[in-house]
Amino acid sequence: MSFYTSLSGLKNADTDLRVIAHNIANAETVGFKKSSAQFADLVASGAPSDPRRTPGIGATVAAITQDFALGPLEQTGRSLDVAIDGDGFFALENPLSGDLSFTRNGNFQLRANGELQDSGGNRLQAFPVDGAGVPTSTVPASVVVPLTNGSGLALANVTIDNRGIVRAAYADGTTTPVGQIALATFAATGGLRAIGQTKWQASGESGPPIFGNPGIGNNGEMISGALERSNVDLAEEMVALLTAQRNFQANARAIDTATQISTTVINLRQQ
Structure with a gap:
């Protein structure tokens, strides 16, 4: 024995x-x-x-x-890098299955079709906003940046500010808010199921995602131009x-x- x-x-x-x-x-x-x-x-x-x-x-x-303790935040200066200073996860949608995954990696890229995606092609989820940048819905959707504005001028730049507002800047100097990044929290974060590539999925133990605005309630604030390193x-x-x-x-x-x-x-x- x-x-x-x-x-x-x-x-x-x-x-x-x-x-x-x-x-x-x-x-x-x-x-x-x-x-x-x-x-x-x-x-x-x-x-x-x-x-x-x-x-x-x-x-x-x-x-x-x-x-899930916070890792050190590193300034990158890149306009589409964003870190969460506190609780919450970025929500990503798989373009083929529609399944949601969640991550703390805020390194995003603008695709040719105007979508904001991670390196794996998953679409960043955000709340739609009005012209003043105020959310008009509590249901997040994929971020799609218009490639031209109402005057037909081409997109010049895309930025994410400390409120999580995605803004599109055009050749004539005008800017338009496109959406506010939706943060997901869970009743039991430890119950999330790791799926690799620093992503997690909701499970029966974690409970469903609770979407909210950055900096409100338990949601962390956005740090623009930064990434969260490993803890x-x-x-x-x-x-x-x-x-x-x-x-x-x-x-x-x-x-x-x-x-x-x-x-x-x-x-x-x-x-």
Whole structure:
């Protein structure tokens, strides 16, 4: 039994090492949130008449949780870069399936059709606004920037201000508000399902997205011309890496000791 107990420890240490390695690999990934492995002990169904004789039989992975703490904000000066200083996620729509995903990576690009998208072609969601930049609906939709204004003049530039207002500037110097970025929050952020590329999807555990305006209620404020870096602390990860390595070595030594004891017992029986 001691073999399987120590084997569970080896597997857990390996899981811990893989989680830490994933964090370190994404130390420079924009919008990345670090994870940590949580473990729980396993207990055999021992003698109910004497609970003091119930043995432990190892450990198992209880959960791998993500830390959504704010990462450092880095100024880029790029007009279509925007960071969230506080709670909330950018909402993105898949152009093929229509499914929504959520991210903290505010690096957006203007496409030839006027849509604002992320690097994967997902459409940024925003509230429609009137000429003064006041939202006219609480239902977000894909941002589409008109390529010409009412006078037929071409689009010159697109910017996102600290209120999350997307503004289009044209060749004659006029500007037009196109939409206000919609931020999504969740009743239980820890229940979000990671799908890669620093994106998450809503799940039954997280609850549905609650859309709101930047800077209002629990929603964070927009920081124009900036991006949120990974919240991985390399010093902490290196310490955790050494601890996980020691745990792996200790469990391997326990297996080696159990092997020696078993070999000794077998040799005694053969004598």
